[in-house]
Amino acid sequence: MAAPSDVSMHNLTGSWTMSKSLSDSFDGALAMQGIPWIIRKLASLATLTMKAEHDVDESGARILVFTQGASIAIGGISEEREVRVLDWREEFHSSPIFGTTSHRSRMVNLSAATGHDGKPLDPFLTEPFLDEGEPGGENNLYELVVHQTNGWVMEQLWGFGMLNEQRWLMRTMAIRKGGEVVKARAVYEWNGRESERK
Numbered sequence: 001m002a003a004p005s006d007v008s009m010h011n012l013t014g015s016w017t018m019s020k021s022l023s024d025s026f027d028g029a030l031a032m033q034g035i036p037w038i039i040r041k042l043a044s045l046a047t048l049t050m051k052a053e054h055d056v057d058e059s060g061a062r063i064l065v066f067t068q069g070a071s072i073a074i075g076g077i078s079e080e081r082e083v084r085v086l087d088w089r090e091e092f093h094s095s096p097i098f099g100t101t102s103h104r105s106r107m108v109n110l111s112a113a114t115g116h117d118g119k120p121l122d123p124f125l126t127e128p129f130l131d132e133g134e135p136g137g138e139n140n141l142y143e144l145v146v147h148q149t150n151g152w153v154m155e156q157l158w159g160f161g162m163l164n165e166q167r168w169l170m171r172t173m174a175i176r177k178g179g180e181v182v183k184a185r186a187v188y189e190w191n192g193r194e195s196e197r198k
Contacts, residue, residue, distance in 0.1 A: 002166035003190045008132065009107070009139055009159060011054075012064065012169075015191035018048040022163060022187035029182045032175050033098060034150045039074060047071040050188065062086045064105070064141070084143065092148075100148045107138035108157075115155055116144045124183045125172045128161035152177040163187065 007014065030040045049069040057063050064084045072078075074097060084105040085091055094100045104116070110131050113121050121142075133139035141158040154175045161170045169188040174181055 001190050003160060003169050003188075005167070007169075007190065009141055010133075012052040013054055014052060014193045016050045016052065016169060016188040017191055018050070019168075019187045019189050022168065024184040024186070026184055026186075029173065029175050029184045032177050032180065032182045033147070033152055033154075035097065039097065042072055042074045043070070045072060046074060049191075057085060061089075084141070086141075098147070099150065102146045102148065104144045106142055108140050108142045109136060109138050110140050110159065113140065113142060113157075115142075121155070121157065122174050122183075125155060125157040125174060128170050128172060128185060129157070129159040130161055130167070132160060150177075 025044075027040050027044065030043065035043075047070070049071075051067040051069075053065045053067075055063050055065060062085075064086060066082045066084065067079060068082065069079045080095060080097075082093060082103075083091070084103065086105050086107055088104050088106045091103045092100060093103055110126060110129055113126065115121050129140060131139075139159065141156075143154075143156040143158075145154040145156065147153075152175055154173055156171055156173045158169070158171050160167050162168075169190070171186040171188070172183070173185075174183045
């Protein structure tokens with residue numbers, strides 16, 4: 001189902017499923033990231049889920065924890081936990097599928113957001129999103145992911161946008177390697193919070 005009005009990037013805690021019918025194909029993006037064909041095929045067949053939780057780390061920085069799950073074990077794993085520290089510090093993550101990447105994450109104002117290079121974001125990243133929250137507030141999550149050996153760089157933006165007159169959680173991404181770029185959008189269905197299902 002679409003996202004309820006009380007769910008925002010500041011209150012994202014809950015369970016989500018990536019919609020196959022509303023999301024773009026990720027085959028081109030995964031190919032650029034060096035993922036073998038058989039793994040890409042399994043990913044296309046699997047139902048992909050995500051649990052989101054807000055927290056703070058030992059330094060007091062806000063963090064967002066994504067636990068990604070798959071109905072079919074992909075690359076030998078069916079679940080992977082990723083922590084996003086929202087103060088733009090560099091963190092490293094090692095994945096059996098993607099290898100080792102560095103991550104930087106921060107909340108941004110949609111109308112004034114710039115990329116890691118200080119330039120305005122690619123319009124593909126920003127166009128789907130609603131400008132929600134307090135005027136001038138930082139209500140979208142921007143992420144920079146850099147692979148440590150394969151040479152690709154990915155920018156991602158998270159937020160909420162309208163499709164079929166309904167509000168959905170979305171993630172847009174642009175992956176660059178050399179002079180090539182692949183763009184894709186993921187749309188997530190809301191499954192609710194644990195406390196609401198008891």
